Amino acid sequence: MILKLKSFFVFALTSLSAPLRQFVPLGSGKPRSKPKRPFPLARFATVLALGFFCAAGAAEATCASSARVAEIAPGVFVRPGRHGVVFEAPEIANVGFVIGERCVAVIDSGGSYAEGESLRCAVRRRTALPVCFVINTHVHPDHMLGNLAFKSSQTSFVGHSKLPRALALRGDTYLQRAASSAGEGLGPEHIVAPDRSVEGTLDLDLGNRTLQVTAHSTAHTDNDVSVLDLKTDTLWLGDLVFMQHVPVLDGSLNGWLEVLGALMARPARRVVPGHGPVQAEWPVAADDTLRYLSLLREETRRWLANGGDLRRGQNQVGYQEAPRWQLFERHHKRNVTAAVNEIEWEN
């Protein structure tokens, strides 16, 4: 029965025209009072709209299907992101999990409750062990709006010591913007702040497997952490490294270049970038980000030294990078703006 329903809805979804599809996510406002036990129909609509096919009528803990994940190293799973703009497209960032002998750590939870659910289902398919940690690499919604799907007494949320403030400053805006794209407001429970904050480094024990979480100084944002799985020497970088998707500067240009330089000096067997392939070689994976940021800094400095202003600079600085990146036209002007705002106070 469920199967038949499923195939019907798959058909319905794929045959919907683009404008009609905008009306599908009516149920995606998410239950406000009982987030873990959503009204089945509303949940079904949400799940459907986002292209996931978890069982609708089944009890809340079971999953008919789940996010597709790649096992890039023993016990290390990544759900690949697809390049898109936050609040316009789902499943943008690379997110995933690491399985130990005692429990599981999720590293970033995705851009919505539905994405979080789908990732939770992916964990369930592979292990019955509890999720003891959800680590958020930084504040951006494509990395943390799925947190709510993991909220339980067994799960601790881990983030940079500056993450709570960043969430406080931006959370309401995220909820509103998620609202305008889904048709209904998201309740404040969708912002799940860390209960364990990281300054310096923090070791998390998953049972015969240690994840080392490192808090960085201001770079991509002011609340970036990276996560190293010591067992496989896999380094999760969050958005400290972008591949294919143009980097987004929301912290400090000078700071990011400094943090990136320090990270590149340290070898790793493989890295997981926040956007791009599910795994990449280190440190060559950072080459594109490093080149883009260096050029942005150099050209911004030159632009300002020649008396250039922000308005014209937004259309002039760094454009030789355009053909090298996806979503360049959606983020580059923002990056120039942030760069000017920082560099003009350099001395």
Next chain:
Amino acid sequence: MGKLRTGFFSSFGPGAAGGRIRLLCLSALLLIPGHAAADAAEDTAWLNGLRSAYFGNRPIVESDDVIELESPERAQFAAIVPIAVRAKFPQTPERFIKSVTFLIDMNPSPLAGRFHFMQTSGRADLSLRVRINAYGPVRAIAETNDGKLHMSRRFVKASGGCSSPAGADLEAAMARLGKIKLKTRGAARPGHPLLTQLMISHPNLTGLQMNQLTRLYLPAHFVKQIIVSFDGEPVLTAETDISISENPNFQFYFVPERAGVLSVDVVDSKGLRFSETLTVAPAVALN
């Protein structure tokens, strides 16, 4: 209505530059009410209170003949949106612009600032950076010396500007609080308007950067008043509010008739005062 427009525009996706033209074409195509109707919808907030709150029942002429507002059609960084007004004539004793008021309809506090120009301003041009909280009109309203009001208006697509801290590195911003940079561009010549840049390091906190869940918030703290003088004579004064971006940044003109000292005095909402001076020595004409 605002919401409808939002959805409509965002459905254009990444290629929304030139959206107004497309909107027109699309309207014609679908035989739905066109440009005028759309403009009327945009003006709801203005007509239902903003206009009378700030200008009473004084007549306002909408045209770009006195000043022209320049703004990006879509702002990728809503916390820092560069905008400018260009005056269509120089400041003369017979005809000059006394003030320009910037209003951002959809912002929680729509009045971004009011700037007073003098005859010594030379040109009533001004560039500034503002926060824009939601898709909507930005207005510049000039008052000329005959007491008439002239409005230039643009629709800007941006959202979330009032609640996000721009630089994201609040510590750095606070450490530099009150630092001022004052620069002139190009050679100063007696009797000619000299382009001048004023930069004030200030987080310009809106007081809206808070969260209902954690109750963490930053109280409003912003630049309120700016007086720029040349040898003690004001050349530009301003009252500003939370819609001005962090690190307020202005470009304007003044006419140095002789060598002198350009000075700026800034007062913020906590009563803190900051100032800076710059010696300006116009080159004497060779002929």
